[in-house]
Amino acid sequence: MHLFNVQKTLHAGKLTEKILKLFMATGNENILSLIQSLNIQHILLPVLPTKNMSVEIKDNEVDIVITALQPDLTSFMEDWRPIISQFHIIIVKEPGLEEDLQIPQGFDHQIYTGSDIQRIAGHTSITFSGHSCCYIGYLVSQKKYVISIDSDCLPARDKNGCVVDAVAQHIANLQTPATPFFFNTLYDPYRTGADFVRGYPFSLRTGVQCVLSCGLWLNLADYDAPTQAVKPNERNHRYVDAVLTVPARAMMPVSGINIAFDREIMGPTFFPGFRLPEEGKQRWESMEDIWCGLCAKVVGDHLGHGVKSGLPYVWRSASANRGDAFGSLKRGWEGVKLMEEVVPFFQSVRLPRTAVTAEECVFEIAKMVSERLGQSNAVFSKAAAAMIEWVKLWKTVNSQQA
Numbered sequence: 043m044h045l046f047n048v049q050k051t052l053h054a055g056k057l058t059e060k061i062l063k064l065f066m067a068t069g070n071e072n073i074l075s076l077i078q079s080l081n082i083q084h085i086l087l088p089v090l091p092t093k094n095m096s097v098e099i100k101d102n103e104v105d106i107v108i109t110a111l112q113p114d115l116t117s118f119m120e121d122w123r124p125i126i127s128q129f130h131i132i133i134v135k136e137p138g139l140e141e142d143l144q145i146p147q148g149f150d151h152q153i154y155t156g157s158d159i160q161r162i163a164g165h166t167s168i169t170f171s172g173h174s175c176c177y178i179g180y181l182v183s184q185k186k187y188v189i190s191i192d193s194d195c196l197p198a199r200d201k202n203g204c205v206v207d208a209v210a211q212h213i214a215n216l217q218t219p220a221t222p223f224f225f226n227t228l229y230d231p232y233r234t235g236a237d238f239v240r241g242y243p244f245s246l247r248t249g250v251q252c253v254l255s256c257g258l259w260l261n262l263a264d265y266d267a268p269t270q271a272v273k274p275n276e277r278n279h280r281y282v283d284a285v286l287t288v289p290a291r292a293m294m295p296v297s298g299i300n301i302a303f304d305r306e307i308m309g310p311t312f313f314p315g316f317r318l319p320e321e322g323k324q325r326w327e328s329m330e331d332i333w334c335g336l337c338a339k340v341v342g343d344h345l346g347h348g349v350k351s352g353l354p355y356v357w358r359s360a361s362a363n364r365g366d367a368f369g370s371l372k373r374g375w376e377g378v379k380l381m382e383e384v385v386p387f388f389q390s391v392r393l394p395r396t397a398v399t400a401e402e403c404v405f406e407i408a409k410m411v412s413e414r415l416g417q418s419n420a421v422f423s424k425a426a427a428a429m430i431e432w433v434k435l436w437k438t439v440n441s442q443q444a
Contacts (some may be wrong), residue, residue, distance in 0.1 A: 097214045103186040104209065105305075106131045107179035108193055110153075111172070113141035120146060121196045125207050132179040134159075137171055154178055163435060168428050173298060174314035174330055180305065181439055187216060188309070189302040191356060192325075198260050198355040201281050211354035212255045212302035215285060219249025220348020222290040230285040230350070252287075253308045253347040254338055257300035262358040264297045264325060266378055285352035290343050293388055296335020299325065300356045303338070307347065310400040310436045311338040315428035318377050318421065329377035333425065336388040341403040344393045380421065387415060401433050408433075 106126045108115070110133055123146075130150050135143060137156030145151065154162075159170050159178050170178055173192070180188055189212050198206045218232040224246050231238045231247075238247050263278040288294050303312065316333035342349055391410060397403045408429035415422035 097217045099210060099213045101128050102130075104129045104213070105179070105183040105185040105188050106209070107176055107183065107188055107190040108133045109173055109176040109179075109190075110135045110139065110143055110193060112193070113139060114144045115193060116144050116146050118193050118196070119149060122191075123148070124205070125197060125209055129209070130185070132183060134175045134179045136175055154182065162439065166431060166435065167424075168314055168431055168435075169317060170314060173325065173328060174317075176298065177312060177314045180309060180312050181436065182443075183305055183309075184443055186304065186306055187213060187302060188305045190298060190300075192299045192358075195259070195299060195356040195358050198281075198357040200355075201283065206354050206356075208257060208300065208354040208356055212257065215255035215350045215353070216252050216302060216304060218252065220252035220287040220350055221246065221249045222287050222343070222348045223250075225289055226287075229352075230287065233285060250346055250348050251304075251307075252350055253304040253342055254296070254349040255302040256294075256296055256335075256349065256351040257302070257354045257356060258282075258352065259297075259299060259358040260355050262360070264299055264358075267375065268378060281355060282352065285350050288339070288349045288351055291389075293336060293339060293385055294349070294351065295332050296338065297325075298331030298334070299358065300354070307345070308338055308342065308400055310404050310433060311341050313337075313404070313429060313432035313436075315432060316421070316425040318380075329380070332377075332381070333384070336384065337404060337407055337429075340388055340391050340393070340407065341400055344397065344403055345400070380419065383415065383418065387411075401436060404429055405433050 106129050108118075108131060115133070127149055131152070132154065133143065133145070133151055134154045135156070137159060143153060145153075154175075159175065162178060162182065163170065176190055179190070189209055191208065197208065200206055218230070221231065224243060226238055226242055228236050228239050230236060231242075232249075260279065260281065261277050263276070265273070265276075303309070312334050314330060316330050318329060339349060387410075391407060393403055393406050397406050408426045411422055411429070412426035416426060
């Protein structure tokens with residue numbers, strides 16, 4: 043597109059907002075200089091999000107991923123039946139589990155066993171044991187949205203005693219915009235009964251695409267081993283009816299217990315890479331999902347997307363509290379110490395503009411991990427290698443599915 047075309051459009055009085063965006067998208071320095079010299083600006087129109095935004099849940103766009111760490115899923119599946127039975131369900135069986143899975147009828151489900159994992163992943167150094175086997179579900183899914191809930195969680199009830207539809211809330215979070223560049227003190231302005239508060243710039247009210255929804259937990263909160271050991275009987279009964287966007291550049295611990303994400307955009311950022319030397323099968327003995335969450339947040343910020351936290355809640359049952367927290371301190375404490383090094387690293391990460399996909403971003407982060415953290419601890423060099431291996435596996439599997 044030449045400068046002459048712009049001048050001709052201006053003289054004819056045919057410059058519209060749409061045409062202006064096309065001109066600016068060319069990146070032509072002469073065109074941009076002309077637009078700036080004439081002080082031509084986008085028209086900022088007020089955005090009124092409280093006009094109910096349309097949220098549509100299509101059954102064929104959602105995969106529910108469940109990790110089977112114990113064989114009998116009957117009670118779990120029946121409790122979730124009203125919420126998940128209409129969707130396709132991917133159940134990944136922990137490779138070390140020998141018993142056959144018990145799953146009630148009436149679900150559109152597919153089971154992946156240890157032999158399936160080996161067939162899909164091939165010869166790899168990546169470990170898919172414990173909670174890490176869920177990543178196989180993320181890998182083989184062919185849907186736009188993935189919702190992952192631990193098998194020791196049940197549907198929660200809100201303050202009125204009504205069952206919470208975690209799937210519907212996750213999809214609502216993902217299908218309505220996020221606002222990471224300016225914090226709205228009334229939380230999510232796109233929820234019914236809320237809006238942007240006075241002083242919120244109209245130029246930012248359209249928001250950005252939300253790609254990650256982080257749900258919370260009633261009963262047993264997701265504590266680390268030291269906290270769990272000190273407060274073994276503490277329970278969370280606070281149901282906070284709120285969703286908020288995590289601000290850009292702010293890091294956060296993402297728990298894999300109750301999450302949903304846009305697989306098409308963010309899928310490659312969820313991978314089994316960061317494993318502690320003596321990692322156990324309890325959530326508090328692992329930092330893998332925390333590492334993935336930091337990667338996902340950095341990638342989402344770089345690509346201009348948003349992350350939400352809050353609703354929906356799930357009820358985390360007492361079975362999630364199996365094991366000895368004090369006995370896990372040795373394993374969990376290593377992860378606690380490493381976080382003091384991990385968080386500053388991710389806070390400092392700046393990705394190149396040439397990285398425009400999640401795969402490219404993960405690859406760039408892996409190189410930085412190897413260069414800047416690899417010398418301090420073997421855990422980091424192994425994580426970097428696993429990240430690169432995961433990106434290659436992701437591309438291979440997805441090219442076969444295409």
